[in-house]
Amino acid sequence: MNGSQSQRLERQKFFSDPIMVSTIxxxxxxxxxxxxxxxxxxxxxxxxxxGRVTLDVFRRVLSMDRFRTAFRNTLVLGFLVGIASTAxxxxxxxxxxxxxxxxxFLEKLFNVxxxxxxxxxxxxxxxxxxxxxxxxxxxxxxxxHIYDSDIYGLxxxxxxxxxxxxxxxxxxxxxxxxxxxxxxxxATRDMGATRWQVFMTVTFPLMLPGxxxxxLVTFIESVADFANPMMIGGSYDTLATTIYLQVxxxxxxxxxxxxxxxxxxxxxxxxxxxxxxxxxxxxxxxSGKASRGRMPIEDRSVRVPLTIFCSIVAVFVTLMYxxxxxxxxxxxxxxxxxxxxxxxxxxxxxxxxxxxQDSFMLSFVxxxxxxxxxxxxxxxxxxxxxxxxxxxxFVSMLAMAVPxxxxxxxxxxGYANGLFRTGILQQIYGTGLILVIVFVxxxxxxxxxxxxxxxxxxxxxxxxxxxxxxxxxxxxxxSVTLPLIKDSxxxxxxxxxxxxxxxxxxVILLVTPDFLMITCQINEQAEKGNYGVACAYATxxxxxxxxxxxxxxLVIKHFGTSREIREES
Amino acid sequence: xxxEKKGVGLKHISKIYTDPKTKKQxxxxxxxNLDIAPGSFVTLLGPxxxxxxxxxxxxxxxxxxxxxxxxxxxxxxxxxTPNKRDTAMVFQSYALLPHYxxxxxxxxxxxxxxLPKEVIHEKVINILKLVEMEGMESRMxxxxxxxxxxxxxxxxxxxxxxxxxxxxxxxxxxxxxLRVTMRTEIRRIQQKVxxxxxxxxHDQSEAMSISDQIIIMSKGKMEQVGTPxxxxxxxxxRFVADFIxxxxxxxxxxxxxxxxxxxxxxxxxxEKITVRNHNRIxxxxxxxxxxxxxxxxLSDKGILKGVVSLSTFMGSYQYYRLKIGxxxxxxxxxxxxxxxxxxxxxxxxxxxDPKAVYIL
Numbered sequence: 001m002n003g004s005q006s007q008r009l010e011r012q013k014f015f016s017d018p019i020m021v022s023t024i025x026x027x028x029x030x031x032x033x034x035x036x037x038x039x040x041x042x043x044x045x046x047x048x049x050x051g052r053v054t055l056d057v058f059r060r061v062l063s064m065d066r067f068r069t070a071f072r073n074t075l076v077l078g079f080l081v082g083i084a085s086t087a088x089x090x091x092x093x094x095x096x097x098x099x100x101x102x103x104x105f106l107e108k109l110f111n112v113x114x115x116x117x118x119x120x121x122x123x124x125x126x127x128x129x130x131x132x133x134x135x136x137x138x139x140x141x142x143x144x145h146i147y148d149s150d151i152y153g154l155x156x157x158x159x160x161x162x163x164x165x166x167x168x169x170x171x172x173x174x175x176x177x178x179x180x181x182x183x184x185x186x187a188t189r190d191m192g193a194t195r196w197q198v199f200m201t202v203t204f205p206l207m208l209p210g211x212x213x214x215x216l217v218t219f220i221e222s223v224a225d226f227a228n229p230m231m232i233g234g235s236y237d238t239l240a241t242t243i244y245l246q247v248x249x250x251x252x253x254x255x256x257x258x259x260x261x262x263x264x265x266x267x268x269x270x271x272x273x274x275x276x277x278x279x280x281x282x283x284x285x286x287s288g289k290a291s292r293g294r295m296p297i298e299d300r301s302v303r304v305p306l307t308i309f310c311s312i313v314a315v316f317v318t319l320m321y322x323x324x325x326x327x328x329x330x331x332x333x334x335x336x337x338x339x340x341x342x343x344x345x346x347x348x349x350x351x352x353x354x355x356x357q358d359s360f361m362l363s364f365v366x367x368x369x370x371x372x373x374x375x376x377x378x379x380x381x382x383x384x385x386x387x388x389x390x391x392x393x394f395v396s397m398l399a400m401a402v403p404x405x406x407x408x409x410x411x412x413x414g415y416a417n418g419l420f421r422t423g424i425l426q427q428i429y430g431t432g433l434i435l436v437i438v439f440v441x442x443x444x445x446x447x448x449x450x451x452x453x454x455x456x457x458x459x460x461x462x463x464x465x466x467x468x469x470x471x472x473x474x475x476x477x478x479s480v481t482l483p484l485i486k487d488s489x490x491x492x493x494x495x496x497x498x499x500x501x502x503x504x505x506x507v508i509l510l511v512t513p514d515f516l517m518i519t520c521q522i523n524e525q526a527e528k529g530n531y532g533v534a535c536a537y538a539t540x541x542x543x544x545x546x547x548x549x550x551x552x553x554l555v556i557k558h559f560g561t562s563r564e565i566r567e568e569s
Numbered sequence: 570x571x572x573e574k575k576g577v578g579l580k581h582i583s584k585i586y587t588d589p590k591t592k593k594q595x596x597x598x599x600x601x602n603l604d605i606a607p608g609s610f611v612t613l614l615g616p617x618x619x620x621x622x623x624x625x626x627x628x629x630x631x632x633x634x635x636x637x638x639x640x641x642x643x644x645x646x647x648x649x650t651p652n653k654r655d656t657a658m659v660f661q662s663y664a665l666l667p668h669y670x671x672x673x674x675x676x677x678x679x680x681x682x683x684l685p686k687e688v689i690h691e692k693v694i695n696i697l698k699l700v701e702m703e704g705m706e707s708r709m710x711x712x713x714x715x716x717x718x719x720x721x722x723x724x725x726x727x728x729x730x731x732x733x734x735x736x737x738x739x740x741x742x743x744x745x746x747l748r749v750t751m752r753t754e755i756r757r758i759q760q761k762v763x764x765x766x767x768x769x770x771h772d773q774s775e776a777m778s779i780s781d782q783i784i785i786m787s788k789g790k791m792e793q794v795g796t797p798x799x800x801x802x803x804x805x806x807r808f809v810a811d812f813i814x815x816x817x818x819x820x821x822x823x824x825x826x827x828x829x830x831x832x833x834x835x836x837x838x839x840e841k842i843t844v845r846n847h848n849r850i851x852x853x854x855x856x857x858x859x860x861x862x863x864x865x866x867l868s869d870k871g872i873l874k875g876v877v878s879l880s881t882f883m884g885s886y887q888y889y890r891l892k893i894g895x896x897x898x899x900x901x902x903x904x905x906x907x908x909x910x911x912x913x914x915x916x917x918x919x920x921x922d923p924k925a926v927y928i929l
Contacts, residue, residue: 002585002594002635003585003587003594003635004635005633005634005635005636006584006585006632006633006634006635007633009633009634009647009648010633012648013630013633013648013649013650016648016650016653017650459662459664461660461661461662461664462662462664462665462666462667464631464651464658464660464664465658465660465664465665465666465722465725466666466677467631467650467651467652468629468630468631468651468652468656468657468658469652469657469677469678469681469725469726469729470652470653470678470681470682470729471652471677471681472650472652475681479677480666483668484667484668
């Protein structure tokens with residue numbers, strides 16, 4: 001018995017669809033060239049020198065004190081941030097799903113907290129942290145009169161990262177908590193368990209894989225984060241910043257390559273555990289839908305402390321975002337709080353306009369490419385059978401585990417002298433094109449993930465029916481698939497735009513004087529201590545991203561597919 | 570609708586699947602041979618996992634056979650993708666395009682064929698009339714009831730004037746009453762258009778009521794092919810007898826058969842009777858006496874004596890179980906108004922017409 005005839009026929013059918021075949025070929029080439037190849041170059045760089053394989057580079061790097069400290073620092077930070085973000089995220093999710101919030105204001109506040117980090121540049125919190133608690137911080141200096149406050153270092157990065165990442169945990173855990181069938185908890189309550197016992201014996205164990213999942217996701221994010229350690233890290237160097245300094249300060253790019261390999265291995269291993277072990281466990285324990293609504297907890301002893309804690313955190317986060325525009329409007333932070341537009345004027349007079357133009361244009365070009373690409377990948381992965389499908393899915397998801405700094409170094413090593421140092425494709429290095437490619441690669445995983453989950457919900461026979469009626473793959477994709485996942489496509493479009501315009505880690509390594517990026521400007525100004533200008537840039541940036549999201553929500557609300565389809569229910 | 574109807578031929582069709590857990594290969598469909606006449610209504614009937622849907626999907630082109638060749642009309646179609654085959658399928662979930670209204674759903678395939686606008690309009694309106702959905706062109710599909718969605722799905726397939734119409738359990742999402750209405754509708758429309766139809770279902774009454782021919786499948790193989798009557802009255806195997814309708818199997822010994830081998834003298838629980846023997850079982854082979862519950866009654870006197878173990882009033886009939894020896898026989902006594910009703914633990918005899926039963 002063998003299945004050779006069907007395999008032959010499937011192959012034949014597959015190749016009778018030239019559009020699909022060439023799409024897949026282009027995709028594979030793209031993924032190979034711009035994700036796998038640069039990473040491979042890093043590996044080659046760190047084990048090959050003078051034409052032979054050696055571990056010398058690794059040995060050299062491992063013996064550097066700076067590297068060892070950075071490695072330890074990175075792990076400490078990752079653990080701290082992972083645990084704290086997961087815990088706070090869980091509290092928020094628990095309060096939202098289980099506890100009756102008595103005010104619309106609180107609900108709105110929760111909403112704001114969950115969307116802010118999505119639309120804001122990564123280092124905004126660092127900026128406002130410095131402005132609130134730094135040497136001339138409003139709270140430390142002006143209110144508490146502490147003149148030698150030191151917010152830089154581990155505690156600064158940790159607080160900022162926790163505040164940045166916990167909303168992601170909150171959103172992930174909220175989804176899981178909603179899937180717990182309330183009757184499980186009611187049954188244990190009925191058997192005599194207290195609320196705390198119910199939480200410890202039912203809710204918590206059911207959530208455990210999910211918590212592990214969020215912990216790892218946050219850990220990876222924290223380890224890969226470049227902007228915050230750069231801005232508020234002080235002398236506390238992490239791997240990401242050390243790699244950056246190794247290239248830009250010590251001009252040791254092979255050393256940086258070896259360090260990148262270490263950082264990459266760390267994130268990839270965690271990513272694999274998260275994706276192939278924990279995600280499945282989470283799905284296995286919490287697969288069902290809650291059968292009906294849950295009776296919210298009204299008990300004051302539970303409600304009051306939880307609500308108060310979450311409110312304080314939420315207010316604090318909101319406050320930090322509000323700091324930014326004020327930072328741009330005060331004459332001199334810490335000394336003179338009279339309002340002025342001089343920072344904005346300064347920004348516009350120097351390179352402001354150009355930076356906005358460049359950042360905006362490059363992100364504007366890359367967003368539709370990313371969105372379309374990720375929808376095509378999702379379509380192929382979910383709806384089609386072909387060899388190499390696993391490869392496409394894996395590599396486009398793998399990009400999620402590649403820290404921006406690592407990708408940046410990879411592109412430098414891989415393209416500065418052309419493919420394998422042959423000069424081929426060297427022309428794209430230093431151009432806007434390579435920045436667009438970086439933007440696409442960096443946003444591809446999020447878009448693909450949302451596309452895949454949107455497509456999984458669509459009955460496969462809908463596409464089959466179109467196919468059966470005579471449409472080829474391209475026609476099915478454009479006339480059926482894409483319209484049905486319009487929402488996912490739109491949000492992919494905006495998310496990728498926002499991610500691109502706020503990106504810094506890979507960009508800062510690849511950008512040339514031809515292009516001015518807003519994020520790099522903010523970083524530069526903050527490093528110089530020009531917080532007013534930095535805040536002015538950040539304010540405009542937040543305005544841009546926030547309006548992008550607002551426009552998207554408006555479009556989805558009025559033209560989204562889900563609205564038409566939902567009307568019935 | 571003046572278009573050539575096409576027959577369908579399956580020649581030694583097999584499909585092999587690999588169990589995802591054990592990695593073992595097995596035949597999902599094994600050596601199917603079938604000739605479906607143009608214009609006929611054929612049903613693939615069997616329990617879930619018997620390979621009927623796989624067979625249908627191979628005809629549509631969604632799956633490829635591992636052995637054998639599929640013909641639509643006189644054309645070998647193994648290598649054609651679904652969009653190139655002259656078939657149209659009605660799906661279990663209807664699979665209407667949710668972002669289109671009724672008109673656009675039906676017009677979808679015609680637009681792909683780049684027909685002129687007026688032609689498309691005329692065809693769509695005509696076909697919607699046929700399925701009694703005229704006037705609903707601008708409704709969105711989610712504003713339709715299940716039955717209406719089914720009609721649109723049918724119209725959408727019919728409007729392409731395919732050589733063969735395929736149905737994949739199209740009624741299983743409807744409630745019981747609507748199922749009966751819709752199956753009559755499907756049959757009416759199929760006859761009116763005169764199209765070849767292949768229909769997959771696990772519901773035997775559905776299969777009985779609409780088919781010219783039924784193909785009973787089990788574990789990937791064809792068990793029997795025949796008209797509904799043949800299958801009901803002359804099942805070729807115990808599986809078919811059991812799957813179609815209800816049946817009691819009582820162990821019997823074949824003592825002798827007549828010259829044409831059409832009746833047999835058998836002994837059941839020591840009693841001798843003469844019954845039909847359409848499967849030509851020879852003397853001393855193992856055999857069972859097959860009695861359908863509706864072909865038997867209880868009486869005070871008769872050949873097979875037992876004790877009533879269950880007696881339930883079901884409305885149109887009285888349902889009994891009768892224990893004979895260590896066997897339990899079930900029977901449905903229809904229209905029990907004027908007859909004696911036996912109670913549990915009463916003694917009774919099984920009363921049946923020997924011409925209505927047979928051995929297998």
